[in-house]
Amino acid sequence: MKVLGLILCGSKKDNLETLTKKRTSAAVPIFGKYRAIDFTLSNMVNSGINKVGVLTQYNPRSLMDHLGSGKEWNLDRKRGGMFILQPFMSEKDDIMHYRGTSDAIYQNMTLLKRSDEDFVLIGSGDHICNIDFKELYKYHIRNGADITLVTKENDGQYNHKLYGQVVSENGRIKKIYEKIDEEKSKELFLGIVFINKSLLMELLYSTVPEGKYDMLMDIIIPNLSKLRVFSYKFEGYWKNIKKSVEEYYKINMDVLNREIRNELFYSKRKIYTKLKDFAPAKININAKVSDSFIADGCIVNGIVKNSVLSRGVIVKAGAVVEDSIILQEGLIEEGAKVKRTILDKDVTVRDGRILESRENEIIIIDKGTVL
Numbered sequence: 001m002k003v004l005g006l007i008l009c010g011s012k013k014d015n016l017e018t019l020t021k022k023r024t025s026a027a028v029p030i031f032g033k034y035r036a037i038d039f040t041l042s043n044m045v046n047s048g049i050n051k052v053g054v055l056t057q058y059n060p061r062s063l064m065d066h067l068g069s070g071k072e073w074n075l076d077r078k079r080g081g082m083f084i085l086q087p088f089m090s091e092k093d094d095i096m097h098y099r100g101t102s103d104a105i106y107q108n109m110t111l112l113k114r115s116d117e118d119f120v121l122i123g124s125g126d127h128i129c130n131i132d133f134k135e136l137y138k139y140h141i142r143n144g145a146d147i148t149l150v151t152k153e154n155d156g157q158y159n160h161k162l163y164g165q166v167v168s169e170n171g172r173i174k175k176i177y178e179k180i181d182e183e184k185s186k187e188l189f190l191g192i193v194f195i196n197k198s199l200l201m202e203l204l205y206s207t208v209p210e211g212k213y214d215m216l217m218d219i220i221i222p223n224l225s226k227l228r229v230f231s232y233k234f235e236g237y238w239k240n241i242k243k244s245v246e247e248y249y250k251i252n253m254d255v256l257n258r259e260i261r262n263e264l265f266y267s268k269r270k271i272y273t274k275l276k277d278f279a280p281a282k283i284n285i286n287a288k289v290s291d292s293f294i295a296d297g298c299i300v301n302g303i304v305k306n307s308v309l310s311r312g313v314i315v316k317a318g319a320v321v322e323d324s325i326i327l328q329e330g331l332i333e334e335g336a337k338v339k340r341t342i343l344d345k346d347v348t349v350r351d352g353r354i355l356e357s358r359e360n361e362i363i364i365i366d367k368g369t370v371l
Contacts (some may be wrong), residue, residue, distance in 0.1 A: 001047070001048050001049075001134060001135070001137050002116065002117040002118045002119065003047075003049050003050040003117055003118075003119045003120070003121050003137065004009075004049070004051050004053070004111070004112065004115045004117040004119070004120045004121070004197065005044040005051065005053070005120075005121050005123070006050075006051040006052070006053045006055060006105060006120060006121070006122045006123070006283075007026070007037065007040050007041065007044075007052060007053070007054045007055065007123050007124065007125050007126075008055050008056060008101060008104060008122065008124050008125065008308060009024050009025075009026035009027075009037065009055060009060075009063060009125035009126075009355045010024075010055050010056050010057040010087075010098045010121070011056065011058075011126075011242075011313060012058050012102055012243055013027070014126075014242035015197075015242065015243060015244045015245065016026070016028065016241070016244075016245060016248060016312050017364055018344065018366045018367070019058075019245070019248070019342070019344065019364065020059065020242075020366055021366070021367075022056055022059055022062065022367060023061075023062035023063065024056055024059045024063050024125075025060050025061055025125070025126050025241060025242040025332055026064070026068055026124075026125025026126060027059075027062040027063035027125075027240060028242075028248070029253065029310055029327050029345070030128065030241060030248075031176045031252060031255045031293065031308065031327065031343055032255075032293050032294075032295035032296075032308050032309060032310045032311065033273060033275065033276075033295045033296070033310065033311055034073075034271065034273045035066050035274075036062075036128065036241050036269055037054070037063065037066070037067070037125035037318060038124055038272060038273045039071055039127060039128050039129060039264075039271055040124065040125055040127050041054075041067075041125075041272070042073065042079045042269070042271045042272045043123075043129070043130065043131050043132075043133060043269070044123070044133065045073045045074060045075065045134070045272070046269040046270070047132060047133035047134050047137075048123065048134065049081075049133065049152065050074075050075065050077065050079075050080040050081070050083050051081065051115060051117065052070075052075060052081075053083045053085050053108060053111050053311055054067065054082065054083065054085060054106065054125070054246070055084075055085045055086075055098070055104045055105070056084065056085070056086060056125075057086055057087050057097055057106075058072050058096055058167070060086060061263040062086075062259075063125075064084060064252070066274050067082065067084065067274075068255050068274065069082070069236055070082035072272045072273060072274055073272050076302055081219060083111060085104075085108045085111065085169070087104075087107060094194075097315065099213040100213025100214040100215070100218075101122075101213070101214055101216070101315065102207060102208055102212065102213050102214055102215045102218060102219060102260040103208055105122070105200070105204060105215075106204045106205075106208040109201065109204065110350035112197060112200070112201055113201075114148075114175045115166040115196060115197070116199070117318060118196065118197055118198075119137070119140070119194065119195065119196055119197055120194075120195050120196075120197050120200050121136075121191050121192070121193075121194050121285060122163050122192065122193040122194075122195070122215070123135060123191075124191050124192070124240075125243045126236075126240050126241050127190070127191070127235055127238065127239070127240055128238070128239045128240070128241060128251055128263075128264075129234070129236060129238040129239070130237070130263060130265075130267055130269055130271065131150075131236065131238075131271065132234065133194075135147065135232075136150065136194055136232050137194070137229070139232050140194050140230070140232075140268075143171060143172075143195075143228070143230050144228060145195065145228045145229070145230040146195070146196060146199055146227040146229065147194070147195045147196075147199075147226045147227060147229045147230070148193075148194040148195075148229070148230045148231070148232050149166065149173065149190075149192070149193055149194075149220070149229065149230070149231055149232065150189075150191075150192035150193075150194075150227045150232050150234050151166050151168075151187050151188060151189055151190060151231045151232065151233050152187070152188050152190055152233065152234050152235075153187060153233065153235075154186045154187070154188050154261070155194035158188055158197075158343070158358055159364075160183045160188065160244055160347070161179060161180070161181055161245070162187065163179065163189060163190075164176050164177065164178045164179065164189035165177040165178075165183070165184045165185040165187065165188060165189070166185055166187040166188065166189050166231055167181070167184065167187070168187060168231040169187045171230050172228065172230055172231075173224060173229045173230060173231050174187065174273075175223065175224070176216070176220070176224065176302065177184060178216060178217060185200055187231065187233070189216070189240060190234065190240075190298055191240070193215065193220070194232075203218075203219050203223070207219055229250045233322060236263060237260050237263050237264065239251045239254070239332070245294060245342070245362055245364060246362060249325065249342065249362050250341075252308050252325050253308070254295050254310060255348075256291055256292070256293060256306065256308075261370045271359050274309070276297075278295075278296040278297030278311050278312060279296065279297060280296055281294045281295065281297065281298040281299075281303075282298070282299045282300070282355060284299070284300065284301045285316075286301060286317060287300045287301050287302060287303070287304070288302075288303045288304070289304045290304070290305050291305060292305065292306060292307045292308065292309065293307075294309050295307065295309055295310050295311045295312075295313070296311055297311040297313075298312065298313045298314070298315075299313075299314045299315070300314075300315045300317055301316050301317040301319075302315040302316055302317055302320060302321070302332065303317035303319070303320045303322075304321045304322075305321070305322040305323070305326045306322060306323050307321050307322060307323060307325065307326065308324075308325045308326070309321070309326050309330075310325075310326060310327045310328040310330070310345075311329075312328055312329045312330075313326045313327075313328070313329070313330045313331075313332075314330070314331050314332065314333045315335045316331075316332060316336075316351075317334055318334045318335045319332040319333060319334060319335060319336045319337070319338075319349075320336075320337045320338070320339075321338045321339075322337075322338070322339045322340075323339055323340045323342060323343065324338050324339060324341045324342070324343070325341075325342045325343070326338070326343045326347075327342075327344050327345045327347075328341045328346070329345055329346045330345070330346070330347050330349075331347070331348040331349070332349050333348070333349060333350050333351040333353075333361040334351040334352075335351050335352045336349040336350065336351055336352060336353045336354070336355075337354045337355065337356065338355045338356075339355065339356040340356065340357040340360070340362060340363065341355045341356075341357065341362070341363040341365065342360075342362060342363070342364045342365070343365045344364070344365060344366055344367035344368075344369075345367050345368070346367060346368045347365050347366075347367070347368065347369050347370075347371070348369075348370045348371065349371050350370070352356075353371050355371070360369055
């Protein structure tokens with residue numbers, strides 16, 4: 001399976017409020033010890049893809065620090081490996097950003113030219129799932145497809161207005177409706193594209209110079225009748241963290257569900273992340289912890305219910321954390337109460353302070369805040 005992986009992390013359009021104030025959405029922490037990009041990157045590596053380009057532009061520092069040389073994903077290698085691809089200003093063009101998904105790949109055409117892979121897998125750094133791309137590859141070959149899109153049946157968990165809707169017949173896609181109010185189909189496009197490399201290059205050369213910069217709207221949809229475009233239905237757990245703060249909150253809480261946790265982390269396909277030297281979590285004798293995920297480095301002396309605590313979080317005696325997500329190095333002092341709240345990194349809640357949302361909303365506290 002000779003496939004080049006491309007992970008798109010350059011979008012500025014997300015709904016995560018202050019969580020992406022200083023980081024791209026692909027670098028947003030999730031499940032206590034991971035970053036969002038860990039899932040797509042691990043899925044590619046587990047499927048035998050050993051050359052991966054990460055295309056990013058807005059607030060990339062946190063993401064680049066997390067990825068490093070790609071060692072944790074076995075991508076620090078002489079042949080193949082990981083490439084961080086950012087926009088740059090050339091002599092001919094004063095544009096210093098990606099103008100769309102197609103333009104992002106077009107600006108890095110050198111990677112495609114120099115690679116000896118026959119296919120390209122285009123994914124996103126915002127997707128949370130554990131998928132075997134080898135099965136996608138087999139499906140693509142078996143159908144003699146030019147392009148294969150990964151889709152999912154909407155069982156009511158997804159807002160169809162936020163996704164492309166696919167109409168297919170015997171697997172072949174006949175129509176795509178991109179983010180419309182009316183529900184035309186239960187089959188949703190997940191933003192994952194598998195395509196023949198030579199075809200991709202040809203399509204990019206014929207569209208991007210003409211000012212057409214979007215992969216779906218300018219390349220795939222206009223060519224549905226000319227090309228063999230197929231739908232590969234994924235039946236497992238799949239979420240996109242950047243759809244809304246509420247969605248990000250729900251996804252984190254999903255890790256408390258045993259079935260979802262087993263699917264994501266206890267299959268043969270492991271999810272890798274950057275290693276950090278924290279001691280195991282310490283839950284002291286007077287602490288009360290129930291239905292919660294406690295990452296390494298945490299020290300709990302208070303009460304924690306139905307919450308996700310990231311690495312290095314300290315909950316002191318008398319403090320209560322309930323229905324909340326506490327990111328790395330958070331400190332909840334004596335007598336403080338935090339309920340239905342997301343605390344970004346390095347937030348301190350002083351003793352006796354109460355943070356509790358009203359009318360079921362979710363409170364977000366910015367990184368480094370002292371309350």
